Amino acid sequence: MGVVQVAGCALLSVVLILVLRELRAELALPARLSAALLLFGAALTLYVPVIAHMRALFALSGGVDYATPILRAAGIALICEFTASFCRDLGENTVAAGVLLFGKLEILVISLPLLDDVLEIAKELLKF
Amino acid sequence: MKKVGIWCSIALCLLVLLTPAVHAEGGGEDADVSVEAGAVREEWEGFWSAIPPEIADLLPASFFSENAQDIAGGVKDATSLGAILSVIGRITGCSISENLSMMARIFGILLISAVFRSLCAGYASSAGVKNALSLCSSATMVLLIFGGLRTRFSEISAFFCVIQDLSVALLPLMGALYAMGGNVGAAAANHAVMTGFLSILQAVVSGTVLPVAGICLALALLDAVSGNGSLRSLAGLIKKTYTLTLSFLMLLLCGVLGMQSTLAKAGDTLALRTARFAAGSFLPVVGGAVSETLRTVAGSVQYLRGVAGTGAILVLLFAFLPVFLSVLLNRITFMLCGAAAKLLHCDAEEKVLSELSSVYGYFLAVIASLFVVVTFSLTLFSRCAAAG
Numbered sequence: 462m463g464v465v466q467v468a469g470c471a472l473l474s475v476v477l478i479l480v481l482r483e484l485r486a487e488l489a490l491p492a493r494l495s496a497a498l499l500l501f502g503a504a505l506t507l508y509v510p511v512i513a514h515m516r517a518l519f520a521l522s523g524g525v526d527y528a529t530p531i532l533r534a535a536g537i538a539l540i541c542e543f544t545a546s547f548c549r550d551l552g553e554n555t556v557a558a559g560v561l562l563f564g565k566l567e568i569l570v571i572s573l574p575l576l577d578d579v580l581e582i583a584k585e586l587l588k589f
Numbered sequence: 590m591k592k593v594g595i596w597c598s599i600a601l602c603l604l605v606l607l608t609p610a611v612h613a614e615g616g617g618e619d620a621d622v623s624v625e626a627g628a629v630r631e632e633w634e635g636f637w638s639a640i641p642p643e644i645a646d647l648l649p650a651s652f653f654s655e656n657a658q659d660i661a662g663g664v665k666d667a668t669s670l671g672a673i674l675s676v677i678g679r680i681t682g683c684s685i686s687e688n689l690s691m692m693a694r695i696f697g698i699l700l701i702s703a704v705f706r707s708l709c710a711g712y713a714s715s716a717g718v719k720n721a722l723s724l725c726s727s728a729t730m731v732l733l734i735f736g737g738l739r740t741r742f743s744e745i746s747a748f749f750c751v752i753q754d755l756s757v758a759l760l761p762l763m764g765a766l767y768a769m770g771g772n773v774g775a776a777a778a779n780h781a782v783m784t785g786f787l788s789i790l791q792a793v794v795s796g797t798v799l800p801v802a803g804i805c806l807a808l809a810l811l812d813a814v815s816g817n818g819s820l821r822s823l824a825g826l827i828k829k830t831y832t833l834t835l836s837f838l839m840l841l842l843c844g845v846l847g848m849q850s851t852l853a854k855a856g857d858t859l860a861l862r863t864a865r866f867a868a869g870s871f872l873p874v875v876g877g878a879v880s881e882t883l884r885t886v887a888g889s890v891q892y893l894r895g896v897a898g899t900g901a902i903l904v905l906l907f908a909f910l911p912v913f914l915s916v917l918l919n920r921i922t923f924m925l926c927g928a929a930a931k932l933l934h935c936d937a938e939e940k941v942l943s944e945l946s947s948v949y950g951y952f953l954a955v956i957a958s959l960f961v962v963v964t965f966s967l968t969l970f971s972r973c974a975a976a977g
Contacts, residue, residue, distance in 0.1 A: 511704075511708065515701060515704060515705065518697060518700065518701045518704075519701060521697055522694055522697045522698050522701065522733055523694065523733070523736060524698075524729070524732065524733040524736060527729045527732060527733060530725065530729070531705065531725055531726055531729045534721070534722055534725040534726075535705065535708060535709055535722065538709060538718050538721075538722050541718060542714060542715065542718065545715065546714075561715045561717055561718055562717070564718050564721075565715075565717040565718050565720075565721045568718065568721035568722060568724075568725055569721050569724070571725065572721070572724055572725040572728055575725065575728040575729055575732060576724075576728055576814070578728075578732050579728050579731060579732060579810060579811070579814055582732070582735050582807075582810060583807040583810050583811060586803040586804075586806045586807040586810070587800075587803050587804060587807050588803070
């Protein structure tokens with residue numbers, strides 16, 4: 462999906478949502494959700510080659526083991542931010558905060574083995 | 590191109606002018622030193638066995654000859670400008686290729702970090718998620734940078750061991766040559782100061798240099814991951830204090846060694862002159878012969894001492910150059926990578942790289958000061974004339 466198609470979809474969705482809001486307000490919300498998911502999906506298709514390229518770069522740098530946690534963390538951040546912004550749009554700030562908190566903790570959990578490795582190196586350095 | 594040509598011709602002129610001078614200097618030595626050289630054979634062999642194979646490869650084959658004059662010839666050949674430049678070229682060539690590969694690796698890591706940051710900057714708007722992501726990426730990048738560095742300290746540690754082994758092996762040779770030249774007092778003083786120096790060296794190497802570097806790097810590592818900034822200044826303070834203390838210690842050692850050697854040598858000369866005067870006065874014919882023999886022995890020992898001192902300095906230089914050049918090139922690599930990290934706005938990586946460059950600067954200072962102190966003691970030894 463190219464940028465022109467994405468821009469066209471976005472504009473059409475906005476017009477559709479505005480029309481639906483006037484004619485049948487109860488359908489505006491599902492339309493908004495569908496449009497957002499469609500755009501998010503389109504963005505994810507671009508994210509896949511970036512991830513593949515970054516994995517290759519990690520492999521070249523000799524740290525292929527570290528690629529999975531950091532890319533997972535990036536993915537979690539992406540999903541949480543998207544969900545939270547959607548919740549905020551619907552006026553559900555508390556739910557948005559909950560999602561962000563969950564995302565933050567999930568990233569920290571993923572980072573824990575990395576922090577263990579950092580501490581291990583620090584311990585090795587102090588053993589000299 | 591024109592400038593390169595000018596520099597090449599200047600270098601050629603220098604080579605042409607300097608090479609005959611070095612050979613002419615030693616050409617007139619025809620003293621029969623075989624008797625004196627035989628007396629210190631065991632000490633020579635002890636010194637040779639302490640030379641590590643990688644340094645022995647850089648020395649000429651005649652350096653390991655049984656004949657003192659061949660050794661002197663080998664030392665002369667190896668100390669020529671061309672020979673030293675060729676050794677430096679060989680060492681630097683290896684180090685440059687290693688450092689280029691390390692630089693490429695670090696540049697790759699910085700590139701990943703920059704791509705990742707720009708990728709996340711677009712959508713991570715909440716501070717909590719942003720901080721968590723930053724922690725994760727900093728930890729990953731720091732792990733990637735340190736992953737290939739752990740083995741680098743081993744060569745610095747090995748250099749300290751080589752210096753110590755060589756100094757230990759040189760002590761008996763220096764003592765024997767001092768004593769043979771009539772500098773019994775100087776031998777005792779030199780031995781005492783060098784033994785003291787070696788015990789301090791042992792304490793410095795095993796107890797402080799690498800641990801201090803390790804503490805500084807560990808602080809830099811934790812500082813980069815936490816993004817705090819206060820730990821870095823603590824590391825800087827530790828390094829400054831340590832370098833200052835070490836410089837003071839080295840200065841003190843050089844001073845003590847210089848004073849002790851000079852005073853002891855003066856005392857030995859006075860004692861030997863008195864003995865010679867007494868022999869010449871009380872035993873008219875035989876006493877004169879004894880006096881002449883003593884003078885000849887002193888000349889031969891002086892020659893041997895020059896050969897041993899210069900040879901030992903050469904061995905030390907060949908032990909020092911690879912480590913010094915490798916650490917220097919490592920430091921330049923870290924500085925270049927630090928500058929690249931700054932350009933790419935990779936703050937955590939920039940902190941780690943600048944701290945690494947600073948720790949390598951501290952290694953350079955320690956290695957250079959150790960080399961200077963040991964070379965100073967050897968210069969004192971080779972320049973110290975035989976008593977009488």
